Amino acid sequence: MSVVTRFAPSPTGFLHIGGARTALFNWLFAHHHGGRFLLRIEDTDLARSTEEAVDAIINGLKWLDITWDGDAVSQRSRMERHAQAARRLIDEGNAYHCYASPEELAEMREAARREGRSPVYDGRWRDRSPSEAPAGVRPVVRLKAPREGDTRIDDLVQGEVTVANRQLDDMVLLRADGTPTYMLAVVVDDHDMDITHVIRGDDHLNNAFRQLQLYRALGWEPPLFAHIPLIHGADGARLSKRHGSLGIEAYRDQGILPEAMCNYLLRLGWGHGDDEIIDREQATSWFDLDGVGRAPARFDVSKLLNVNAHYLRACDDKTLADLVSDRLRRSIPAPLAPDADARILKGMASLKLRAKTVAELSEMAHFYALDRPLPISPEAATLLTDDTKGLLRDLTQDLRNHTQWDGPSLESEVREFAGTRQPKARKLGEVAQPLRVALTGSKVSPPIFEVMEILGREETLARLTDVFE
RNA sequence: GACCCCAUCGUCUAGAGGCCUAGGACACCACCCUUUCAAGGUGGCGACACGGGUUCGAAUCCCGUUGGGGUCGCCA
Numbered sequence: 089m090s091v092v093t094r095f096a097p098s099p100t101g102f103l104h105i106g107g108a109r110t111a112l113f114n115w116l117f118a119h120h121h122g123g124r125f126l127l128r129i130e131d132t133d134l135a136r137s138t139e140e141a142v143d144a145i146i147n148g149l150k151w152l153d154i155t156w157d158g159d160a161v162s163q164r165s166r167m168e169r170h171a172q173a174a175r176r177l178i179d180e181g182n183a184y185h186c187y188a189s190p191e192e193l194a195e196m197r198e199a200a201r202r203e204g205r206s207p208v209y210d211g212r213w214r215d216r217s218p219s220e221a222p223a224g225v226r227p228v229v230r231l232k233a234p235r236e237g238d239t240r241i242d243d244l245v246q247g248e249v250t251v252a253n254r255q256l257d258d259m260v261l262l263r264a265d266g267t268p269t270y271m272l273a274v275v276v277d278d279h280d281m282d283i284t285h286v287i288r289g290d291d292h293l294n295n296a297f298r299q300l301q302l303y304r305a306l307g308w309e310p311p312l313f314a315h316i317p318l319i320h321g322a323d324g325a326r327l328s329k330r331h332g333s334l335g336i337e338a339y340r341d342q343g344i345l346p347e348a349m350c351n352y353l354l355r356l357g358w359g360h361g362d363d364e365i366i367d368r369e370q371a372t373s374w375f376d377l378d379g380v381g382r383a384p385a386r387f388d389v390s391k392l393l394n395v396n397a398h399y400l401r402a403c404d405d406k407t408l409a410d411l412v413s414d415r416l417r418r419s420i421p422a423p424l425a426p427d428a429d430a431r432i433l434k435g436m437a438s439l440k441l442r443a444k445t446v447a448e449l450s451e452m453a454h455f456y457a458l459d460r461p462l463p464i465s466p467e468a469a470t471l472l473t474d475d476t477k478g479l480l481r482d483l484t485q486d487l488r489n490h491t492q493w494d495g496p497s498l499e500s501e502v503r504e505f506a507g508t509r510q511p512k513a514r515k516l517g518e519v520a521q522p523l524r525v526a527l528t529g530s531k532v533s534p535p536i537f538e539v540m541e542i543l544g545r546e547e548t549l550a551r552l553t554d555v556f557e
Numbered sequence: 558g559a560c561c562c563c564a565u566c567g568u569c570u571a572g573a574g575g576c577c578u579a580g581g582a583c584a585c586c587a588c589c590c591u592u593u594c595a596a597g598g599u600g601g602c603g604a605c606a607c608g609g610g611u612u613c614g615a616a617u618c619c620c621g622u623u624g625g626g627g628u629c630g631c632c633a
Contacts, residue, residue: 391584
């Protein structure tokens with residue numbers, strides 16, 4: 089039997105970190121076993137599901153390169169099939185109509201709580217004759233669940249978990265308006281889609297028992313379950329918007345690379361020895377459920393950033409340069425310098441060693457993209473004194489006679505200038521820092537002689553002249 | 558409250574009875590390198606929640622305590 093997994097988000101918001109990891113694990117597991125990975129949108133909650141959320145989820149998955157086989161299935165489109173399954177259960181005596189009012193239900197729960205019992209429905213309509221039905225009340229359909237014994241699941245991550253059936257009540261299958269509940273829909277869809285492994289957050293662990301009962305009532309072979317721990321925020325509490333747990337696209341906007349995000353997510357709750365940097369191919373061959381931990385993991389931005397820095401360094405210059413040029417065009421109101429793209433590309437190799445995100449990279453590439461006159465940051469401007477401006481004037485004069493314009497030759501030229509052509513010998517740093525300020529507008533930049541080479545003779549001289557004139 | 562799950566450095570984890578005076582990574586600190594910032598290199602700080610068992614021997618097995626998390630909807 090070939091493996092079939094699925095990711096089944098409800099489109100009530102963006103694709104968040106936890107969902108992305110669940111999707112990744114499902115994808116990896118399916119591909120590891122040469123199986124298929126499906127996508128199903130659980131949009132049965134008509135009130136809360138939105139088209140925007142569907143798009144956000146799909147775009148997020150595409151960005152992460154988590155591809156699904158076949159078309160995404162809309163759960164909503166299958167409502168008739170779900171209802172049909174419920175009707176069959178009624179016909180076979182495994183489900184029944186329940187006319188209990190919301191008030192009755194609330195009372196039941198309250199009473200149970202008072203008496204220290206699990207707050208469950210007491211099954212009062214289980215065996216009553218339909219003739220006793222109150223007039224004018226539309227019933228829900230409930231599963232006639234077993235009342236004795238235990239229900240046990242053999243979870244691939246959590247191990248064997250057992251719960252007493254009296255803790256579980258007769259769950260609602262069809263609402264009073266005839267629409268299917270989540271419990272019914274998931275079971276019917278997973279069965280119809282031939283899902284073999286249900287890998288999902290462990291907030292569903294308790295649902296698994298009820299779903300198992302449903303599978304049995306329907307006479308279907310249940311899938312294998314794997315409930316993975318949830319991701320928590322840095323404070324150990326459940327991840328929420330308050331923690332900056334935004335949609336996955338927010339991380340894209342911050343300049344996280346999708347490969348880095350996947351690598352980070354993979355290592356969150358899963359380990360393979362001491363390995364840290366694991367690409368998709370390697371992950372596919374290594375991934376298995378027994379490597380998944382059982383304790384919730386905390387989301388740690390600094391590690392994400394570190395992994396991202398790694399992927400940034402490994403990424404090819406052209407790809408990054410395009411990303412950066414794009415960002416700069418959007419963030420800088422004035423047109424970029426004519427040579428901006430070429431300079432950014434040439435400078436990328438050393439720029440990318442210094443950044444943790446594409447956003448930072450863009451920040452650092454700023455000075456390559458801008459046209460003259462270059463703005464000088466306030467703290468950098470403090471290095472421009474009468475003394476250093478004089479120094480730069482002399483250096484510029486010197487450089488005008490220098491024709492060979494490459495990093496190494498410029499470096500030896502400037503070293504010589506600093507050491508021997510000044511009234512008193514200067515340390516290289518005394519010249520290099522003001523030079524850096526003049527050429528980049530900042531006290532921090534890639535190696536300054538490399539910058540000179542990339543900027544070119546004319547631009548370098550012009551930027552220098554701007555400073556002391 | 559009831560039920561279920563979990564528990565190794567601040568964080569992610571390695572560890573499946575002796576290989577553990579507990580390993581790696583991130584973060585942090587120091588030093589080296591150095592024209593700045595990084596990167597890189599070297600070193601440092603730092604954990605088996607607690608208490609009982611079992612065993613010649615326990616981070617690893619069992620029980621309890623504590624702590625954390627999850628679920629208890631005609632939401633998904």
